[in-house]
Amino acid sequence: MTASFLPPKRILMGPGPSDVPQRVLDAMARPTIGHLDPAFVDLMEQIKAMLRMAFRTENALTFPVSAPGSAGMEMCFVNLVEPGDKVIVCRNGVFGGRMLENVKRTGGVPVVVDDAWGAAVDPQKVRDAFKSNPDAKVLAFVHAETSTGAQSDAAALAKIAQEAGALTILDCVTSLGGTPVLLDQWRIDAAYSGSQKCLSCTPGLSPVSFSERAIEKIKARKTPVQSWFLDLNLVLGYWQSAGKRTYHHTAPINPMYGLHESLVMLEEEGLENSWARHRAMHEKLKAGLEGLGLRYVVEESARLPQLNSIYVPEGVDEAAIRSRLLSEFNLEIGAGLGDMAGKIWRIGLMGYSAKQANIDLCLQALSACLEKSAAGA
Amino acid sequence: MTASFLPPKRILMGPGPSDVPQRVLDAMARPTIGHLDPAFVDLMEQIKAMLRMAFRTENALTFPVSAPGSAGMEMCFVNLVEPGDKVIVCRNGVFGGRMLENVKRTGGVPVVVDDAWGAAVDPQKVRDAFKSNPDAKVLAFVHAETSTGAQSDAAALAKIAQEAGALTILDCVTSLGGTPVLLDQWRIDAAYSGSQKCLSCTPGLSPVSFSERAIEKIKARKTPVQSWFLDLNLVLGYWQSAGKRTYHHTAPINPMYGLHESLVMLEEEGLENSWARHRAMHEKLKAGLEGLGLRYVVEESARLPQLNSIYVPEGVDEAAIRSRLLSEFNLEIGAGLGDMAGKIWRIGLMGYSAKQANIDLCLQALSACLEKSAAGA
Numbered sequence: 001m002t003a004s005f006l007p008p009k010r011i012l013m014g015p016g017p018s019d020v021p022q023r024v025l026d027a028m029a030r031p032t033i034g035h036l037d038p039a040f041v042d043l044m045e046q047i048k049a050m051l052r053m054a055f056r057t058e059n060a061l062t063f064p065v066s067a068p069g070s071a072g073m074e075m076c077f078v079n080l081v082e083p084g085d086k087v088i089v090c091r092n093g094v095f096g097g098r099m100l101e102n103v104k105r106t107g108g109v110p111v112v113v114d115d116a117w118g119a120a121v122d123p124q125k126v127r128d129a130f131k132s133n134p135d136a137k138v139l140a141f142v143h144a145e146t147s148t149g150a151q152s153d154a155a156a157l158a159k160i161a162q163e164a165g166a167l168t169i170l171d172c173v174t175s176l177g178g179t180p181v182l183l184d185q186w187r188i189d190a191a192y193s194g195s196q197k198c199l200s201c202t203p204g205l206s207p208v209s210f211s212e213r214a215i216e217k218i219k220a221r222k223t224p225v226q227s228w229f230l231d232l233n234l235v236l237g238y239w240q241s242a243g244k245r246t247y248h249h250t251a252p253i254n255p256m257y258g259l260h261e262s263l264v265m266l267e268e269e270g271l272e273n274s275w276a277r278h279r280a281m282h283e284k285l286k287a288g289l290e291g292l293g294l295r296y297v298v299e300e301s302a303r304l305p306q307l308n309s310i311y312v313p314e315g316v317d318e319a320a321i322r323s324r325l326l327s328e329f330n331l332e333i334g335a336g337l338g339d340m341a342g343k344i345w346r347i348g349l350m351g352y353s354a355k356q357a358n359i360d361l362c363l364q365a366l367s368a369c370l371e372k373s374a375a376g377a
Numbered sequence: 378m379t380a381s382f383l384p385p386k387r388i389l390m391g392p393g394p395s396d397v398p399q400r401v402l403d404a405m406a407r408p409t410i411g412h413l414d415p416a417f418v419d420l421m422e423q424i425k426a427m428l429r430m431a432f433r434t435e436n437a438l439t440f441p442v443s444a445p446g447s448a449g450m451e452m453c454f455v456n457l458v459e460p461g462d463k464v465i466v467c468r469n470g471v472f473g474g475r476m477l478e479n480v481k482r483t484g485g486v487p488v489v490v491d492d493a494w495g496a497a498v499d500p501q502k503v504r505d506a507f508k509s510n511p512d513a514k515v516l517a518f519v520h521a522e523t524s525t526g527a528q529s530d531a532a533a534l535a536k537i538a539q540e541a542g543a544l545t546i547l548d549c550v551t552s553l554g555g556t557p558v559l560l561d562q563w564r565i566d567a568a569y570s571g572s573q574k575c576l577s578c579t580p581g582l583s584p585v586s587f588s589e590r591a592i593e594k595i596k597a598r599k600t601p602v603q604s605w606f607l608d609l610n611l612v613l614g615y616w617q618s619a620g621k622r623t624y625h626h627t628a629p630i631n632p633m634y635g636l637h638e639s640l641v642m643l644e645e646e647g648l649e650n651s652w653a654r655h656r657a658m659h660e661k662l663k664a665g666l667e668g669l670g671l672r673y674v675v676e677e678s679a680r681l682p683q684l685n686s687i688y689v690p691e692g693v694d695e696a697a698i699r700s701r702l703l704s705e706f707n708l709e710i711g712a713g714l715g716d717m718a719g720k721i722w723r724i725g726l727m728g729y730s731a732k733q734a735n736i737d738l739c740l741q742a743l744s745a746c747l748e749k750s751a752a753g754a
Contacts, residue, residue, distance in 0.1 A: 002427060002644055004400075005420050005637045007410045017630060020409040028631055029406035032397040032579055033384045034709045043382050047644050050379060066581060067444035071606045111532040168611075196627055201410055204443060204581065204629025224605050228478050229448045247714065250573060252581025253394060254405055255632055260382045269381055324639040332411045337624065 010326070013362055014334035015146045015307060017176065017196035018350035019201050020258075024201055026253045027261035029350060035251045042123055043260055045221075048055070050263035053193065054176055054199070054271060055209045057183035059237065064207040064259055066252050067229075069173045071205025072192030074102055075230040076169045079139060079218050081188055083107030087138040088129045088166070090121040090152070094337050097173055103140070107225065111136060117145075117339060118309070120302040121152040123160060130164040138167045144175035145283035146197075147337045149309035149346060150298045151179065158186045167214060176207065178278045178306040178350060189214040195255070198278070198306055200351030201262040204255050215258075236278070261349075280306045281354040285347065288363040292370065297344050306354065308347040309336075313370065318342055321369045329365040387703070390739055391711035392523050393551065393683060394573035394580050397635075397728035401578055403636035405631045420637055421683040425621045427640035431576070431648060432568065434560035439586040440614065441572070441636055444606075446550045449569030449583025451479055452607040453546045456587075456595050457515055457567055458516035460484030463710055464515040464632045465506045466544070468530070470712050472548055480517070480712060483603065483716075494522075494716060495686070497679040498538060502563050507541040510699040515544045518531040521552035523574075524706060524714045526686035527584060527675045528556065532658070535563045550574060553584065554643055555655045555727060566591040572632070573684055575655070577641040577728030581632050592696040639728075655682045657730040662724065671745065674721050683731065685724040686713075690747065693721060698746045706742040 012019045022251035023366075033040055044063070051062045065072045077099070078122040080086055087108045089100045092115035103110040111133050121141050130136055139161035143154045154170060161168045161353045167189040172181045178198030183191055189211040196203035210218075210232070218232050225231040234248055251275065266274060282305030286296070290308055322345070325331045332354065336348035379668045389396045409501030410417050421440070423709070428429045444451045458464055464485045466477045469492035479489040488510050490502045498518050516538035520531045522673055531547060537718070538545045544566040549558045555575030560568055566588045573580035587595075595602075595609050600610070602608040612624055643651060666687055674686035688693040695712065699722070711723035724739060 002423050002637075004404065004425070004641055005407075005634060006418055007407050007420075007634070008412065008414075012409065012411060014411055016627065017409050017411060020631075025406040025408070025631070027381065029402040030384050030575075031386050031402070032389065033387050034389060034391055034394060035392075035580065037385075037387065037709065038705070039385050043384075046379050046382070062437035067448060067606070068626045068629065071434045071678050072449075074604065074606045077561050097604065101407075105601060105603050163679065194627070195629075196409075202629060203412065203627040204632055224482060226482050227451065228475065229451045229481055231446070247447045250571070250580040252445065252579060252629075252632065254397075254402070254579035254635070255574075255581055255629065257382055258631070259382070260379075264379050264381055278430060326414070332414065340708055357458075359595050 002166045011331045011358055013348050013353055014332045015346045015348050018200050018353040020200055021352045024258045024261045027158055028360040030257050032253050040364040046300050051207050055183045057209050059209045059211055065206040067207055068204055069194035069206045072208050074191040076192055077106050078225050078230055079104035079232045081108040083211045086133055087137040088136045090141035092119055092121055093117050094147035095142045095147050095179040099140045100365050101327045118148045118150055118297045119148050123156045126157055126160050136166050142171040144304050146174045149304045150302045151304045155186050162187055173232050177274055181366050183209055199262045204260050278354050280347050285359045306350045309344050311344055313331055316373050324369050325365050380463055388708045388735055390725050392723045392725050395577050395730040397577055398729045401635045401638045405635040407634050410435040416625050417496050424637050426516040428584050432560045434586050434590055436586045442583040442585055444572045444635055445581055446583045452570055453567040454479035454483050455602050455604050455607050456609045457599050458483040459598055463510055463513040465513045467518035470494050471496045471524035472519045476517045493525055495525045495674045497527050500533045503534055513543050517546040518701055519548040522682050523551045526681045527679045528681045530561050535565055554651055555740055562588055572636050575728045576639045578635045582636050620683050655731050658726050662736045669744055670712035686721050688721055693750050700744050702742050708742050
C-alpha cells in the first residue's frame, strides 16, 4: 500500500516555484465546485479583473490558461503565427530558445536575434533585423530570462515592433508581480506568465493577455489554429461574459482558488509596493552575496531583482552545495541551465519568498556550506 | 478590494467534477516543494505506479499530463497521427466529435463512424470502415461518452483495430476508476483520462498511458510533433527514470499531491471494489429514478453506472429545476449538451460522489422540485 505523501517543508529560493503562503494553500483546500457553477463564474470574473490589475492592462481577453507557462507560451504562438509568417525571435537564454521552437512548429519563418546568455536583448540588433526583414509580422522576446536573470527593455523593444507594424509577444513569466509589467503602456499584443513565480501560487496556471490588435489578427486567420486546447477562438467563448458562457474544458477549480487568493494578496499589498519590496530585498541579498565574495552573472543595469544569478566559485562542487542546502537547511536554490549548467546558481526572491527571513537563511546557509567546502578542499 | 473566495459547499452529481474528499483537499494544501526536489521525484514515481494499477497496465509511459483531459486527448492525437494518416473516428456524442476535430487539426484524414447519441459504438460499422479503409492507421473512440452516459465495448473495438494492424486511441475520461478499464488486456495503444471524474481529484490533470507500439510509432515519425508542450519525445525525458530526469515544464505541484492522495484512496478501497461500488450505487439510484417515473436515455446494456442520463419529463423547465436543486439543495446535476440540451439531465455517481447519502439527497431533492414544478404548471 502506498502511504499518503507528506512533503518536506522547504524554503523555495530557486527560479520558481516560490514559497506559497498559507493563505493560498488554505484556499486550495476549499470545497470543489463545478466549473459551470454561478459561484465559479464569479470567481473567474474576479480573477480576470485582478490579472488586469497585475498586467496593467484593460485587455478584455485576460485570463489564466489551465496549464503551465509553457502552454501559455504555445497559446500565443499558435494563435498569432500562421504558416509562412515571419517572426523575429530574440534569444538570450533558454526561454527565447523555446520561443524559437514554437515558431518552427507553427510553420512560422523565424529570424533569430542572438544575444549572449546573461545579457539583455540588444535593441539595435532588433532594429537591424526589422530593417532586413520589413515583412516580419511578429516580434517575440523574453522580458525576464529565468535561465540567466537578465531583464530586457520591453518598452524599447515593443516600440521597434510597433514602428515596423508588427505584433509583439512578451514572455513575462518571471517578471509579473515582481518588476513593472506595463502591457498597455508598452502596447504589448500578447503576454504570458506563470502562477508560481512572483504571484506565489502553485505552478500549473498561466495568466495570459491579448490586445484588440491580437484578436483582430486571430479572427482574420486564413488557417485554423493547430491546437484544439489552445485555440483562442474556442476559449474566447469560454471566458467571455458570464451570460454567454459555453463549455470548453473543465477548469482546474482548486488551483483557481489558489490563484485568486494570491491575487487578493497582491491587491492588498499594492502592485507598486510589491515591486518595491522585490527591489529592496534584492539589495539586501546582493550586499550579503557580495560580502561572501560571490559575483553576479548579469551586469547591474540588466539585473532582475527577483532572480539573482551568481557564479559558482572556482573549485566548488556546485551540485554538492545545492544538495547540502536542501538536506541540511531545507533550502532550494536553482542550478544553471544549458551552457550555464555547473557554472552558476540562480537564487530566487519571488513573491512570498522575497522576505528578510529567507535572505538571512540563504546567506547563513550558503556561508556555512562554502566554508565547509573550502575546509574540505 | 477583492475579498477571499469562499465557495459554497455543493454536492457534485453532474458529469464531473465529482465530490472531492477532505483527504484530497487536505493533501492539496500541503507545502509546495520544487518540481526538481528529490521528494517530488519520489511522488511522481508513486503516481505513475498507482496510475498503472488504475489503468491495469504495465506501460512504462503512464503519467498525468499537467493539464485537463482535453489536453490529454490532444497529446494522443498530435503524437500518434502524422499528416496524411487515415484515422477512423467513432462519434456517438460530444467527445467523439472533439476527437474528430483533433484529427483534422493534426492533418490526419478522418473516416467518421457515426452512431446515435446515447447508443454505443457499433462494432460492425467499425469493421466495415476498416474494410473500406484498409490503410487506416488509427482507431479512436470514447469508452464512456460523458455527454450521453453510453459505454462502448472497448475490448471488441480494439480487437478490430488490431486485426487491421491499426493503433487504438481510447478516451476513458469518465470510466477510469468507475468501470473496468483494462489497457493491457484490450491492447490499447494510447489512453487518456481526467482527474475529476471517478478519481475524485480536482480537475486539471489528465492521466495518460502509451504502449510500446505507440512509442515506436512516435519515435519513427517523419514530421515533428506540432505541439511543443505535448510532444512526447520531450516529455519522455521529463517522466523517465529519476536519475536521468531533465527539465521540461514546471509540474503543478499541489494538484499532484491531490491526485496522489486520490490514488492512495483508490488503492485502499481496491480497484475492483470501486467498480462494484459504482455498480451498486447505480442500481440504487436507478430504482429511485424509475420510482419517480423518470426514463433512462441509454438502453440498459450500454448504460454507464457512473453517469445516469435521464429524459426531462415533458412540460418541465429543466434549467429551472437544476437552478432550484443548486440554490435550495446545493446539489449540482448536469444538463444535456449539443442536440440533447434541454432534453436530458446527466446525474453523475463518480468516485466519492457514488454513495448512499448523495443518492438519498438527489432523489429527495428531485422529487421535491418535480412536485413543485407539477403543482406550479
